[in-house]
Amino acid sequence: MENKVNINWYPGHMTKAKREMREKIKLVDMVIEIRDARIPLSSINPLLDEIIGSKPRLIVLSKADKAEKEETKKWIDYFKECGHKAVALNLIGDRNVAKTISNSCLSIMKEKIDKLKARGLKRVEIKAMVVGIPNVGKSTLINSVSRRKIAKTADKPGVTRTLAWIKVSNEVALLDTPGVLWPKFEDLKTGYMLAVTGAIRDDVLPMQSIIEFAVDFLIKNHKDKLVKRYEIEVSDNIFETIDKIAISRGCIQQDETIDYKRVYALLLKDIRDNQLGPISWEKTDADIE
Numbered sequence: 678m679e680n681k682v683n684i685n686w687y688p689g690h691m692t693k694a695k696r697e698m699r700e701k702i703k704l705v706d707m708v709i710e711i712r713d714a715r716i717p718l719s720s721i722n723p724l725l726d727e728i729i730g731s732k733p734r735l736i737v738l739s740k741a742d743k744a745e746k747e748e749t750k751k752w753i754d755y756f757k758e759c760g761h762k763a764v765a766l767n768l769i770g771d772r773n774v775a776k777t778i779s780n781s782c783l784s785i786m787k788e789k790i791d792k793l794k795a796r797g798l799k800r801v802e803i804k805a806m807v808v809g810i811p812n813v814g815k816s817t818l819i820n821s822v823s824r825r826k827i828a829k830t831a832d833k834p835g836v837t838r839t840l841a842w843i844k845v846s847n848e849v850a851l852l853d854t855p856g857v858l859w860p861k862f863e864d865l866k867t868g869y870m871l872a873v874t875g876a877i878r879d880d881v882l883p884m885q886s887i888i889e890f891a892v893d894f895l896i897k898n899h900k901d902k903l904v905k906r907y908e909i910e911v912s913d914n915i916f917e918t919i920d921k922i923a924i925s926r927g928c929i930q931q932d933e934t935i936d937y938k939r940v941y942a943l944l945l946k947d948i949r950d951n952q953l954g955p956i957s958w959e960k961t962d963a964d965i966e
């Protein structure tokens with residue numbers, strides 16, 4: 678299989694997005710970069726380093742409820758070794774999102790805060806901006822720390838929107854509009870992982886290949902989960918397993934052949950909805966070279 682691809686699939690203008698992001702980043706002291714806890718390397722934008730320059734960053738591994746706890750811990754240690762502070766959160770379930778974010782930002786900015794305080798500044802407010810690839814949880818994080826749904830203000834053309842800041846705590850504020858980064862992938866595996874977790878549209882890569890990648894991974898790493906969910910015996914054969922799932926779930930067409938479209942959709946939905954249980958699709962030991 679060809680494993681190098683060069684898909685320039687992301688809609689919109691990357692140059693414009695990059696320029697806008699650079700402008701917004703000037704307004705903040707640090708960046709909160711959200712990545713998907715299930716795929717902490719694939720859910721990045723390789724240009725982020727270039728865009729944020731030397732601004733400090735906090736990595737938030739979102740959807741931690743959908744990833745394996747032990748793996749997530751290893752990822753946090755991995756990032757620490759790389760010099761980055763990372764925290765894992767379930768942005769819709771955890772009650773301490775604001776506190777965790779605030780404390781982490783303060784610890785990252787400690788040196789700067791201490792310096793300002795030494796110069797006599799009484800109240801220091803850290804300004805941060807949330808960035809991340811589509812669907813990773815940017816709006817959820819912002820809504821969660823603001824403890825209310827932020828009304829979407831009508832973006833009228835030609836009218837400059839005033840910047841709004843959301844208080845996370847007395848010392849930390851977030852810019853209310855997050856920066857959207859496009860994911861980028863040159864190898865198919867990264868593309869499949871982005872598809873499986875719902876970060877890219879389903880039509881970017883062939884559905885059959887996404888499912889074959891997913892089932893192959895599940896057979897190798899989580900056979901028990903397939904057995905339990907679909908009440909089937911699972912061999913090492915990808916195609917046989919897909920057929921068994923289809924039969925078990927009644928994905929059969931009128932002419933009694935397998936309805937692949939339906940079984941693919943069913944499998945993808947189950948995976949994204951966490952119906953098989955938490956799965957870390959990217960593991961530290963497999964991905965660090």
Ligand SMILES: Nc1nc2c(ncn2[C@@H]2O[C@H](COP(=O)(O)OP(=O)(O)OP(=O)(O)O)[C@@H](O)[C@H]2O)c(=O)[nH]1
Pocket residue numbers: 739740741742743766767768769770809810811812813814815816817818857
């Ligand atoms: N289970 C789980 N779901 C989450 C978590 N964070 C976000 N979600 C869900 O993921 C989906 C996408 O979240 P959003 O906050 O809209 O993502 P976004 O980054 O703002 O997406 P775009 O605006 O499209 O770029 C929503 O259905 C959220 O409910 C999490 O920590 N755990």
Ligand SMILES: [Mg+2]
Pocket residue numbers: 815816817
């Ligand atoms: Mg959003």
